[in-house]
Amino acid sequence: MSMEELRSGSDILTIRGLTVSFSGFRAISDVDLDVKEGEIHVIIGPNGAGKSTLMDLITGKTKATEGDILFRGQDITGKAPGVIASKYHIGRKFQGPNVFDNMTVYENIEIALGGFTSIRKAFCYRRKAEQKQKIEEVLKQINLYEQADMMASELAHGQRQWLEIGMVIAQSPELIILDEPAAGMTDTETFKTGEMIKELAKEHTLIVIEHDMEFVEQIADYVTVLHQGRKLAEGPFSEVKNNRKVIQVYLKDDMDEEGD
Amino acid sequence: MSKVKSSLAKLPLNRYFDVMMLIFLAVFPMFVKEFRVEMMGRYICYAIFALSLDLLWGYTGLLSLGHAVLFGIGGYLIGISYQIQNGVVPAFMQREGITEIPWFYLPLQNPIVAAVLGVLVPALFAALIGYFAFSSKIKGVFFTIITLALAQIFKDFIINVQKYTNGFNGLQSIKRFAINGSAPLSKTTYYYIILGIAVLVFLFCLWLTNNRVGKVCTSVRENEARLGFLGYDAGAFKILIYTISGAIAGLAGVLYAPATSTITTEDIGVTASTMVVIWVAVGGRGNLTGAVFGALLVNWAQSILSEHFSSVWQLIIGVLLLAVIYFIPNGIIGQLVNLQRRFITDKQKNKLSEEPVQAAAVVKATPHN
Numbered sequence: 001m002s003m004e005e006l007r008s009g010s011d012i013l014t015i016r017g018l019t020v021s022f023s024g025f026r027a028i029s030d031v032d033l034d035v036k037e038g039e040i041h042v043i044i045g046p047n048g049a050g051k052s053t054l055m056d057l058i059t060g061k062t063k064a065t066e067g068d069i070l071f072r073g074q075d076i077t078g079k080a081p082g083v084i085a086s087k088y089h090i091g092r093k094f095q096g097p098n099v100f101d102n103m104t105v106y107e108n109i110e111i112a113l114g115g116f117t118s119i120r121k122a123f124c125y126r127r128k129a130e131q132k133q134k135i136e137e138v139l140k141q142i143n144l145y146e147q148a149d150m151m152a153s154e155l156a157h158g159q160r161q162w163l164e165i166g167m168v169i170a171q172s173p174e175l176i177i178l179d180e181p182a183a184g185m186t187d188t189e190t191f192k193t194g195e196m197i198k199e200l201a202k203e204h205t206l207i208v209i210e211h212d213m214e215f216v217e218q219i220a221d222y223v224t225v226l227h228q229g230r231k232l233a234e235g236p237f238s239e240v241k242n243n244r245k246v247i248q249v250y251l252k253d254d255m256d257e258e259g260d
Numbered sequence: 261m262s263k264v265k266s267s268l269a270k271l272p273l274n275r276y277f278d279v280m281m282l283i284f285l286a287v288f289p290m291f292v293k294e295f296r297v298e299m300m301g302r303y304i305c306y307a308i309f310a311l312s313l314d315l316l317w318g319y320t321g322l323l324s325l326g327h328a329v330l331f332g333i334g335g336y337l338i339g340i341s342y343q344i345q346n347g348v349v350p351a352f353m354q355r356e357g358i359t360e361i362p363w364f365y366l367p368l369q370n371p372i373v374a375a376v377l378g379v380l381v382p383a384l385f386a387a388l389i390g391y392f393a394f395s396s397k398i399k400g401v402f403f404t405i406i407t408l409a410l411a412q413i414f415k416d417f418i419i420n421v422q423k424y425t426n427g428f429n430g431l432q433s434i435k436r437f438a439i440n441g442s443a444p445l446s447k448t449t450y451y452y453i454i455l456g457i458a459v460l461v462f463l464f465c466l467w468l469t470n471n472r473v474g475k476v477c478t479s480v481r482e483n484e485a486r487l488g489f490l491g492y493d494a495g496a497f498k499i500l501i502y503t504i505s506g507a508i509a510g511l512a513g514v515l516y517a518p519a520t521s522t523i524t525t526e527d528i529g530v531t532a533s534t535m536v537v538i539w540v541a542v543g544g545r546g547n548l549t550g551a552v553f554g555a556l557l558v559n560w561a562q563s564i565l566s567e568h569f570s571s572v573w574q575l576i577i578g579v580l581l582l583a584v585i586y587f588i589p590n591g592i593i594g595q596l597v598n599l600q601r602r603f604i605t606d607k608q609k610n611k612l613s614e615e616p617v618q619a620a621a622v623v624k625a626t627p628h629n
């Protein structure tokens with residue numbers, strides 16, 4: 001599928017005029033965003049640009065001050081996280097591993113399995129062949145099959161990131177949000193993560209937040225750049241990386257760092 | 261085949277310990293005087309009480325400092341029942357000028373009804389408190405403070421409505437389930453009834469904590485915020501576990517009052533609530549065995565020490581408790597379980613580092629769907 005075809009597809013997520021302010025500070029300011037079905041949509045931007053906050057708004061963690069978020073045309077603005085996860089099937093991996101530490105890898109994935117989240121369904125849940133197969137499939141996908149019985153707290157940092165990706169996969173979401181999935185990983189791990197994401201994109205739509213440009217190039221179908229809560233640019237990676245405004249923001253950022 | 265063997269080897273150490281404790285408790289009455297049997301029966305009630313707290317605190321991470329309220333409701337309901345048998349108005353009510361059994365006490369005349377209510381009322385009460393505490397944004401610490409206040413208020417309440425509860429003096433002569441004029445059960449028979457119910461409660465807790473509901477509760481303890489993004493309503497699960505915990509605490513109280521034949525305000529306030537927290541902390545939380553073992557151990561230690569060192573026993577027990585909590589924060593059984601886990605993990609890590617090539621091959625060979 002070429003880029004043009006992808007972009008002309010229908011929206012899985014449509015965001016219009018989204019704004020949120022924290023006691024006067026506008027962390028997200030009048031943002032429009034279209035995520036097309038089946039694409040890997042990467043969001044980049046300097047630290048504090050508002051990337052994670054935007055995901056907080058989509059997943060119901062934070063309530064928007066203004067604007068609309070539509071999931072396949074249905075308004076999900078301001079809905080509770082549990083509803084957005086279980087009814088609209090949006091799964092999210094947080095920035096930095098956010099797992100259940102004193103539970104085994106297997107239990108982490110099992111708890112995440114979609115479709116058993118009400119009390120009644122949880123009571124009646126049995127680990128049948130179907131569930132076992134699904135869990136094992138996920139464990140293999142995230143390279144943690146052999147670590148199934150280890151406690152999440154005993155894993156290395158990169159493996160914990162994978163575990164959380166696995167939890168998101170186990171939810172069987174239709175839209176997957178990954179907030180800096182490769183942060184703190186070795187080069188090999190980062191590359192593996194990229195391949196994992198591409199594999200996922202065969203069946204899911206993904207929004208990925210990332211800093212590492214090599215990694216972005218590896219995975220991105222489409223890129224949106226955020227800066228100080230506003231959308232700065234968007235387009236295929238090859239276009240965005242040559243965008244003057246984008247280069248300026250990133251160069252300025254680098255100069256700031258040198259200045260420190 | 262090897263799977264069966266490896267899952268047996270993985271069976272937590274404490275499950276063997278459970279069986280040993282059960283055998284010990286089952287043969288215990290054969291070797292000791294009757295008053296020791298009565299004592300142990302009481303401590304098994306405490307163990308049931310401790311299990312109820314373990315579900316809430318050990319598994320779900322919600323520390324209640326007022327759990328004795330739920331225990332006390334159970335104990336008082338069965339206690340009242342034996343004050344009003346055969347329509348007799350108890351002396352403490354007569355003293356206050358009450359000449360007829362109050363209407364709301366009438367159903368309690370039947371000890372069986374009282375026992376059932378002794379389980380249901382604490383459960384409902386917990387559900388109500390849970391509903392207010394958990395459907396709003398109240399965080400863990402506030403729950404603890406609310407329950408602490410509750411313990412104080414409940415004790416004051418029981419003392420204040422003296423004409424219905426006999427205030428400070430509490431309720432005496434609670435029979436070991438003498439029903440319809442039959443003689444009370446013998447101490448040993450009652451002991452085995454308590455033990456039998458304790459085993460059932462333990463098995464229920466074991467089932468529950470291995471059920472998905474129990475796992476969700478553990479996830480609440482580990483990372484409640486994350487759970488919401490997996491589609492769960494954590495509040496609903498917290499209300500549920502508190503309700504179940506309330507029912508079990510109430511059951512413990514229902515069994516306890518006849519075992520000692522009394523229930524007083526000493527059994528229901530902040531101090532009593534603190535004691536159960538200590539038992540669970542000493543034994544180790546979140547594995548059921550620790551709660552039971554802690555309750556039995558601390559209470560035995562207390563009684564033995566008080567018999568032999570009548571003047572300084574409280575000091576000794578205090579120092580011992582501090583030592584346990586300081587040196588083994590996971591509790592005695594918790595420490596054992598952790599050691600075993602570490603052993604298994606080390607073995608697995610070694611195995612993994614020995615055959616990294618094979619492990620990688622397995623992953624590669626698996627087709628994705």
Ligand SMILES: Nc1ncnc2c1ncn2[C@@H]1O[C@H](COP(=O)(O)OP(=O)(O)OP(=O)(O)O)[C@@H](O)[C@H]1O
Pocket residue numbers: 022027045046047048049050051052053054095
């Ligand atoms: N709940 C909140 N209350 C107040 N300020 C907030 C809140 N959440 C985010 N912010 C602020 O909004 C800005 C954007 O933060 P955000 O975490 O979205 O940035 P980011 O683009 O994800 O950065 P990074 O690359 O460092 O993860 C920051 O200045 C942050 O301090």
Ligand SMILES: [Mg+2]
Pocket residue numbers: 051052053095179
């Ligand atoms: Mg961020």
